[in-house]
Amino acid sequence: ILNVEQSPQSLHVQEGDSTNFTCSFPSSNFYALHWYRWETAKSPEALFVMTLNGDEKKKGRISATLNTKEGYSYLYIKGSQPEDSATYLCAFDNQGGKLIFGQGTELSVKP
Amino acid sequence: GAGVSQTPSNKVTEKGKYVELRCDPISGHTALYWYRQSLGQGPEFLIYFQGTGAADDSGLPNDRFFAVRPEGSVSTLKIQRTERGDSAVYLCASSLDTYNEQFFGPGTRLTVL
Numbered sequence: 001i002l003n004v005e006q007s008p009q010s011l012h013v014q015e016g017d018s019t020n021f022t023c024s025f026p027s028s029n030f031y032a033l034h035w036y037r038w039e040t041a042k043s044p045e046a047l048f049v050m051t052l053n054g055d056e057k058k059k060g061r062i063s064a065t066l067n068t069k070e071g072y073s074y075l076y077i078k079g080s081q082p083e084d085s086a087t088y089l090c091a092f093d094n095q096g097g098k099l100i101f102g103q104g105t106e107l108s109v110k111p
Numbered sequence: 112g113a114g115v116s117q118t119p120s121n122k123v124t125e126k127g128k129y130v131e132l133r134c135d136p137i138s139g140h141t142a143l144y145w146y147r148q149s150l151g152q153g154p155e156f157l158i159y160f161q162g163t164g165a166a167d168d169s170g171l172p173n174d175r176f177f178a179v180r181p182e183g184s185v186s187t188l189k190i191q192r193t194e195r196g197d198s199a200v201y202l203c204a205s206s207l208d209t210y211n212e213q214f215f216g217p218g219t220r221l222t223v224l
Contacts, residue, residue, distance in 0.1 A: 004153070036215075043114065044154075044202070044215040089153055097167055097209050098144065101153035 002026050004092045006102035013080050014110055020076045021105040023090030027071035031095035035064055035075055038104070039086045047075075047088075080109040113137065115216035117203050123222045124193055132188040132219045136205030142166075143186050144213060145178055146202040154202055160186060161209050193223045 005024045013019050025033060032051045038044040048057045053068040061078045077084055087106045091099035116135045124130050136143050142161050146154035156170040160180045168178075175193075180186040190197055200220050204213040 006153075031210075034212075041120075041217065043217045046212060046214070049212060091153075095210055097142070097159050097161075098156035098170065099146075099154075099213065100156070101146075103151065103153040 002092060002094070002100050004090065004100050004102040006088075006090055006105050008105060009103065010106040010108070012108045012110065015080060015082060017080050017109075018076070018078045019080055019107070020074050021088060021107075023073045023075070023102055025071050025073070025090070025092040025100075025102075026094075027069060029094040030068045030071075030092075032093040033066055033068075033073050034091040034093060034099060035073070036089040036091065037086050038089055044089060077107075080107075082109045082111050085109045115203055115205050115214055117201075117216040117219050119219060120217065121220045121222075123224065125224050126193060126195060128193050128223075130190050130193055130221065132190075132201050132221070134186045134188070134203030134205075134216060136184065136186070136203070137214055138184075140205035140207055140214075141183065142206045142209045142211070142213075143180060144204040144206075145186070145188050146204065147199045148202060148218070149199045157188070159209075166209065190221075193221075195223050197221060198223045 035047040036044040050066040055066040087104040091101045144159040145157040148154040158168040163183045175191045200218040202218045204215045
């Protein structure tokens with residue numbers, strides 16, 4: 001059974017705080033690690049697709065790192081804003097077609 | 112361009128009833144995926160299609176669940192004799208081909224009373 005774990009389960013921060021969350025995944029049969037941002041009543045939005053060990057990707061105030069040897073990825077948000085409030089999902093991709101998701105980190109940013 | 116659309120956005124039904132959930136993928140995408148997200152969990156894979164055929168249906172929980180994609184475009188997820196435990200958000204995604212980035216629809220929230 002392939003297990004993908006995310007922590008923390010939920011996070012409450014103040015506007016302007018920087019924050020980070022963790023995704024751990026199997027270190028074998030790795031093809032890609034996906035990060036999605038999911039706001040209530042909207043479609044999950046792809047943030048990053050990470051494939052290479054040591055990869056670091058950035059999109060505005062959000063960045064992510066990848067360690068495939070030890071099986072973890074970090075997502076960082078610098079200077080959180082209320083509009084960053086959402087559930088952040090990571091998904092393990094072993095090139096089998098289907099994605100295996102973690103349970104998500106629910107972020108709430110208070111103004 | 113148009114993204115993945117799902118209808119209905121919400122469905123409330125009674126235990127024992129039959130429901131159909133529809134997914135319209137992005138035009139030209141040959142792969143289509145169904146996932147289910149229950150409360151407090153991440154999305155769980157149900158089934159995926161490459162073209163008209165089900166390439167992997169290992170995630171369907173039991174034989175009450177069935178999905179079709181007869182013309183390789185729109186897909187319908189069918190649930191017979193619904194149970195309260197079927198209540199969840201059902202997500203559909205499509206990709207250009209298998210192993211390409213998946214684009215998600217907004218989901219159908221199913222509530223079984």
